[in-house]
Amino acid sequence: MAVLITGANRGIGAALFAKAQARGHDVIGTTRATDDPTLRPMDVTDPDSVTALAAQLAETPIDLLVCNSGVFLEKGQPADRLTDTQLWADTFATNVTGVYLTAMAFLPNLALSKTPKIAIISSQMGSSERAGGQNYVYRASKAAAVNLGRNLAVDLKTRNIAVGIYHPGWVRTDMGSSAASISTEQSATGLFDRFDHLSLNTTGCFEMWNGDPMPF
Template identity: 40%
Template sequence: MKTYVITGIGRGIGCELARQFLLRGERVVGTVRDDASVPEELHNAKTQGRFSTLIFDVRDQASIEAAVRQLDEPVDVLISNAGVIGPKQQSTLDMDFKGFLDTLDINTLGPLRVAQAFLPFLRRAKNAKIVTVSSRMGSLSYAKSDRIAYRASKAAVNKVMQGLATDLHADGIIAVSVHPGWVQTDMGGSEADIRVQESAAGLVKLIDGLTLEDTGEFFDWTGARIPF
């Protein structure tokens, strides 16, 4: 049994990843901003003793540090899933700058804050992995400009993860970014390509197969490499 820490398990991909790992017998530590956000189906898993929650906001360094003090076990996989789509007004010609900054704070700085806080626990595991849920929309090979705050935040977190992979290579800790696909969630909408169950299953398979040779790369949910 391995221990998976997953941020943003209140809904969507985070919730489904937690559910799938629990179903196969893993231990899951899920994070949310408040305990009321934990889905009932995951609450029920607590009776098996393999599910617990930590309460923090990825924008709040102090709350993250307070939460990790409750943990005392190796962490095999850290999945930074918590994120936002950003403000309504996010065009290069008409920008909500405060909203842009908040998007960067959550989507880019949040995963780095979390990675640094959990690093002592990752170092206690063998072949630990850090996985950040990014988006193909952040790839610099695409010139599209819609939702530019979101795109920029994901491009930035990809670079942060690449740098983290470089700095942790000697420790044997893998760090990658992943694109979950266009998923039928609150963020992706009902017209999206794939169901959340498909995306999560693909990500689980990808995460299972990651080796140190993959560190610093950007993958989609099928396991295909994506250009930065």
């Protein structure tokens, strides 16, 4: 299987990249940094950067596109002081617009696959039914990513492209903290199981890394 994973330089993205390699997949990982020769440079917030990589990979089939890049820029900030509009803009640029730009740019590659899939890494913090307060910017961006994924699932079904949205768990990363409940290896293993089960019959799903359904 040919896999492209965004944000593969650290955390969950790096674990997904390693898991794909261990499974024997042909995997391409991306990063905003340019000093890692194993990854392709691509900034999901920059349309020119995204289209440049898509052009380099023209005629290359992609079976699974994993939109993993994400930021949590407000972490640790009081909820009543999130008045910096640039913080909101930068968060949505990565967590929402970046997903859209990536999905659109690589549609031609997905069209070359017999069973194309898009996996969007969102969060349970994007669930409106599980609103827990605080972290307004991140929660709003992840809710938007869920909504985007649901609508992409509707429109791309006619192109035989399945779209799934996933909560990776509370993972021990810089974002999740050392107090989190699962390792990146556990998350990546569970997520790839979910990707395997994604199909046109389940397109638009919002699931946890372990297969439990997430409320919208």
